[in-house]
Amino acid sequence: MPIPVTGRSEQRQLLRDSVFVRIRDAIIDGTLEPGERLLDAELSSWLGVSRTPIREALTRLETAGLVETKPGRYTIVSPIDPRGVADAQAVTAAMHELAVRDAVPHLTAADFAAMRRANEAFERALTTGDVVAAIGADDDFHRVPVDRAGNDAIRAVLDQYTPVLRRVERIRFASLVGRESVAQHARIVELAEAGDAEAAALEARRNWMTLDPHRDDLPPG
Template sequence: MPVPERLGVVARSLLRDDAFRAIRDAIVDGTLAPGERLNDGDLAQWLGVSRTPVREALARLEEAGLVRTKPGRYTMVSPLDLRALRGAQSVTTAMHELAVREALPNLSAAELDAMRQANARFAAALRANDVDAALAADDEFHGVTVAASANAALRSVLEQFTPALRRVERLRFSSLTGRGSVAQHERIIALCEAGDVEGAVAATRTNWQTLAHLLETAVDEDEHGSDEG
């Protein structure tokens, strides 16, 4: 399995969570591509850890739908699966709607300002075609209401299902289709500031549902690419 040449990117003293995040991020950013076989020894060498945290990380990634395992045969990066992605989108959308509903009654002026600043960084990243920065700013924007909801269960669900969608969102934010999210974010902020809970929830739903068409496109492209390979 080809892995990045840079070794030891995770310090040996760090635990399985760090291995999980490093492998997850490599899958999300495409360093480890859909369908690629994974070897725990190669991953352990790359991350600078033992095989145990790598195996634990791979088990968690399988639960998140990013890794597929057939015992005794292979472990691989999950191909883009439309049904799984639709499921992840539905759950993620519902969690962000819930976050807005629970956060809005007590959302402070400082938190609204944090959303504006995140959206400004998001817009700037899109203009610069910086996909990584756009994804980070989008996370920051939605993370304000997630944090303000103070709902640990909600955060846990999002941590499990969001990474699968981020693989697809990289395509969205590298194209003109991502530009509409800036205006959608602005509308969410305005509705939150106005105290319109139902309006803000609906606007949040609309923002996350814009992924629907891209999910099908991404899966079609992945399948065609696999056929050609």
């Protein structure tokens, strides 16, 4: 059987995904600020793509709660809505609790080592004030049990709701408040390594519930 060649439809999908990720990350890291207007022409020039993948990405971002669109009027970066963040937080915390509970019996020594390395990188990033690196290391830490749980439904839910929380985490990780997560991460590893799936899962839930969507230093909605 001949090896399939990547077709145009697959290439278009890769382009759409790339555009989506770049705009999403620019919203999360604050490059595109809450309330900022998003113009197709400007985004097209910035990303070097046509307007079609831009519009498709904006539609996906609207579904994810990161963009607001009024047809024929404007598209803006969504203001940070405390209620929306709290709703996303509750769902995300529940998914991580489930992932850890399912993953603990299957976690290996290599998994625990990877989680500890990620937490060490997370602590270094917080110490130096590197918020982007802190978010990346936090992702690396939580990805281990999520991947080990092997539940595609959990991944799908987290893909939808985690970006909403990352905007709040960007602010939290820039302050001393975020450093309590280092100890929580260490506790998750300790409990999981001891085989206490229930306690590790509850600690993971607590870790995600420490975000405060009602903080005074959030950008105004």
